[in-house]
Amino acid sequence: MAEMKHYKTAPEDRISLAHKIIYGFGAFVNNLLAAAIGGMSIVLNLGLGMNPALVGLLGALPRLTDAITDPLMGYISDHTRTRWGRRRPYIFIGAIAAGIIYAMLWQLPLGMSENYYFWFFLIGSFIFYLAYTVFATPWVALGYELTPDYHERTRLMGVQNFMGQLAYVISPWFLWIMQAWFFDDLVEGAAYLAIGIGVLTIIVGILPAIFLRERFKQPVPREELVKEGEPVPPVGQALKKNIKDFFSGFLETLKVTPFLKLCAATFLVFNGFMLVASFQFYVIIYYVFGGDQVLGAEYAGWSGTLAAVSTFCVIFLVTWMSTRLGKRRTFFIAIAISMVGYGSKWFCYNPEIPWLLLLPAPLMAFGLGALFTLMGSMIADVCDLDELNTGQRREGMFASIYWWVVKLGMALALALSGFLLNWTGFNVDLNGAQTEQAIFLMRLFDALIPFVSSGLAIWAVYAFPITEERAHEIRLELEARRGEPEVEN
Numbered sequence: 001m002a003e004m005k006h007y008k009t010a011p012e013d014r015i016s017l018a019h020k021i022i023y024g025f026g027a028f029v030n031n032l033l034a035a036a037i038g039g040m041s042i043v044l045n046l047g048l049g050m051n052p053a054l055v056g057l058l059g060a061l062p063r064l065t066d067a068i069t070d071p072l073m074g075y076i077s078d079h080t081r082t083r084w085g086r087r088r089p090y091i092f093i094g095a096i097a098a099g100i101i102y103a104m105l106w107q108l109p110l111g112m113s114e115n116y117y118f119w120f121f122l123i124g125s126f127i128f129y130l131a132y133t134v135f136a137t138p139w140v141a142l143g144y145e146l147t148p149d150y151h152e153r154t155r156l157m158g159v160q161n162f163m164g165q166l167a168y169v170i171s172p173w174f175l176w177i178m179q180a181w182f183f184d185d186l187v188e189g190a191a192y193l194a195i196g197i198g199v200l201t202i203i204v205g206i207l208p209a210i211f212l213r214e215r216f217k218q219p220v221p222r223e224e225l226v227k228e229g230e231p232v233p234p235v236g237q238a239l240k241k242n243i244k245d246f247f248s249g250f251l252e253t254l255k256v257t258p259f260l261k262l263c264a265a266t267f268l269v270f271n272g273f274m275l276v277a278s279f280q281f282y283v284i285i286y287y288v289f290g291g292d293q294v295l296g297a298e299y300a301g302w303s304g305t306l307a308a309v310s311t312f313c314v315i316f317l318v319t320w321m322s323t324r325l326g327k328r329r330t331f332f333i334a335i336a337i338s339m340v341g342y343g344s345k346w347f348c349y350n351p352e353i354p355w356l357l358l359l360p361a362p363l364m365a366f367g368l369g370a371l372f373t374l375m376g377s378m379i380a381d382v383c384d385l386d387e388l389n390t391g392q393r394r395e396g397m398f399a400s401i402y403w404w405v406v407k408l409g410m411a412l413a414l415a416l417s418g419f420l421l422n423w424t425g426f427n428v429d430l431n432g433a434q435t436e437q438a439i440f441l442m443r444l445f446d447a448l449i450p451f452v453s454s455g456l457a458i459w460a461v462y463a464f465p466i467t468e469e470r471a472h473e474i475r476l477e478l479e480a481r482r483g484e485p486e487v488e489n
Contacts, residue, residue: 006323007472013149020156022211023146024163026091026139027372029205031164033098033132035171036197037125038274038410040106040190042175042281044121046293047186050114052426056418058118062125063411066404069130073137074400075246078393085214086396087138094135095205101128103198106190139208140399144380145215148478150471151323157376158319164372165311172304175281175297252390253397259382261464262375263405265457269335269371271409272453273364275417279446282426287439288351299354303361310362314369327374328464334370335454337363342451346443367454375402381466384474420445 015023041059044050073090080086105124108117143160147153178189253259284303285296314334321330341363348356379402383395424441426434466474 006468007150009149009152013147013152015147015152015156017159019146019212020159021163022207023143023156024160025204026135026142026208027160027164028167029095029098029201030136030139031167032171032197033102033201034410035167036102036174036194037128038277039171039174040178040193043106043178043186043190044117047190048108048114048117050117052418052421054114054118054418056415058121058125059418060411060415061122062129063407065126066129066133066407066411069133070137070400070404070407071250071397072246072400073133074141074394074396074398075249077138077141077396084209087142087214088209088212090134090138091142092206092209094131094133094138095209096202097131098128098135099198099201099205101131101198102201103195106194108187108191110187135205136403137396137400140376140403141395142208142212142214143376144383144395144399145393146212147215148384148475150377150381150468150475153377153380154319154322154327154373158315158373160376161369161373162312162315165308165315165369168308168311169305172308173301176294176301179294179297249392249394249397250401253386253394253401256382256386258385258465259379259398259402261460262378262382263402264460265331266371266375266402267405267409268453268457268460269338269367270406271413272450272457273367274410274413275420275453276446276449277413277417279417279421279442282421283349283439283442283446284357286426286434287443288349288354288357290351291433299357303358306358307361307365310365311369314365315373318366318370318373322374322377326467327378328461328467331370331374331461332458334366334374335458338365338367338370339451339454341366342447342454345447349443349446364450367450378464378466381471381474384471384478385466388474388477 038059041055044055044058045052077086077090080089082089101124105121105128108120112120143156146156174193178186178193180189183189183192280303281296281300284300285291285293289296289299318330318334321333325333341360344360344363345357348359350356379398380395383393383398386398387393421442424445425438426442427438
């Protein structure tokens with residue numbers, strides 16, 4: 001099973017460190033927005049008194065629309081032709097729109113009904129996720145085409161994942177920031193924090209659009225060219241064809257078995273993590289610290305920061321391991337280590353020795369650290385295989401479906417976490433006097449769910465077929481077919 005044959009990266013296939021970092025700024029924005037809207041949603045429960053199940057639905061319902069908007073954005077991005085490229089205009093516009101809308105989303109008035117808050121946040125979230133999609137889908141697709149080299153793709157994804165993890169150094173402290181002494185309450189804290197996040201999103205998010213260049217121009221299919229003298233097809237006919245092409249391309253992508261394996265693994269690892277992400281806060285606050293929200297938030301912040309810092313180290317280690325053991329085997333090892341971390345939470349989340357809750361964090365970091373370093377690189381390899389089979393470059397479609405899977409996992413996790421929390425018997429009014437059953441079930445879900453889902457992810461990737469040698473063969477066939485790639489100026 002070892003990938004024994006290695007190929008040296010050609011100088012022209014290398015991406016400068018500066019450009020890798022600039023691409024990574026997009027990952028920072030992507031992770032910041034995802035972490036923010038998930039982490040700040042606790043305000044709706046603790047600050048406004050909304051039912052946890054309704055809070056879960058607010059996290060889930062808007063993301064379900066991504067099943068349409070993400071692939072559609074991927075298709076639009078793949079088929080856009082401008083002087084600035086296929087991806088960059090959308091990255092620029094999407095970053096600005098997402099930043100503004102996110103800031104507005106958290107300007108919540110006090111004294112309104114639960115029904116008002118539900119619909120205010122639901123409608124606002126739909127608009128926000130639309131802008132988020134305009135930014136994120138083309139940005140992800142851009143990364144798949146920046147280099148054709150097997151290992152340089154992993155190094156690129158390693159740097160972007162490193163940059164993205166900077167968001168997770170900040171996000172664990174959101175709850176602590178929102179209840180700081182200079183804010184009147186959590187709601188006011190959320191309003192000001194959202195403005196800061198929005199401004200940062202705009203400033204950082206536009207950088208990949210400004211400084212990066214696209215590698216491939218998507219050729220216009222011969223059948224789409226209108227010969228001189230021929231009438232231009234009616235608008236309705238052209239629209240009908242575009243819709244047909246979109247759905248046929250979508251269905252064709254879903255037939256790519258190696259891609260589906262990567263989507264399944266991502267769904268399992270990420271969904272398992274996200275499903276209990278909110279549980280962790282509740283376990284720390286109500287089990288380890290007996291209902292002390294301030295102290296619980298502080299320790300949760302330190303745990304999250306340690307996990308983020310550990311992930312930086314994991315990214316370097318995973319990138320190095322991948323060049324020697326192959327992407328698939330490296331994935332197995334990293335996910336297995338994260339499973340040890342998840343299992344250890346049962347013993348380390350201990351009210352007698354609170355600092356022990358910090359110990360699982362470095363081990364759990366191997367899960368997401370490896371996932372978003374290796375998956376992007378492996379999907380780029382799949383894009384080459386797909387071009388070999390279909391003759392099309394469809395990075396946007398692959399990017400959109402993959403990240404829809406990520407967001408679907410997040411949506412289901414947020415929805416189910418609220419219902420699971422209710423099912424445990426948790427009652428916010430009891431504060432530190434939660435029942436033994438509620439505490440036991442919260443702890444059990446917190447440790448067991450990500451442990452099991454990560455094990456299933458290893459099984460899903462076991463038969464992934466694209467090795468370094470196979471990737472090299474695909475590249476040679478593609479270059480012989482299309483010649484030198486045309487680089488955007």
